[in-house]
Amino acid sequence: MxxxxFTFRVDDSLKAEFSQAAKAKDRTGAQLLRDYMREFVRQQQEAEAHEAWFRREVQAGLDEANADKVVSAEEVEAEAAAWRVEIQRKLNGSAS
Known part of the structure; x- marks a missing residue:
């Protein structure tokens, strides 16, 4: 590797406070900045991966809807009603 x-400007008081806080953690400012940079890059990569996944899922849903591969509201409600009846039956059975 x-x-x-990496050079950048920072207020003198912020630099001093940061260096003092880093020293209190037995780290150098450079070590912490590298850690923060790695973490920021990791978060951005995860966010990008999630965004790509989300877009694929939305597109898959749109493609299915456009191909008329959808479940009607009535079918969803019927399945949910059956699920509620089953859950209620189990709850009543465990209360005995």
Whole structure:
């Protein structure tokens, strides 16, 4: 892995407070900044992966709807009603 220097400007008081806080954690400011950078990159990659997955799922749903592969509201309600009856039966059975 090759390394490069990352230089940026920061308020003197913030730099001093950050260095002091890093030292209290037995870390250098550079170590913490590298950790923060890695974490930020990881979060962005996860967000991008989730966004891609979400878009694929939405497109799959749209494709199914466009192909008339849908479940009617009546079918969903009938299945939910049967599920509620079954759950209620189990709850009544366990209360005895």
């Amino acid at each position: 090759t390394e490069s220097t």
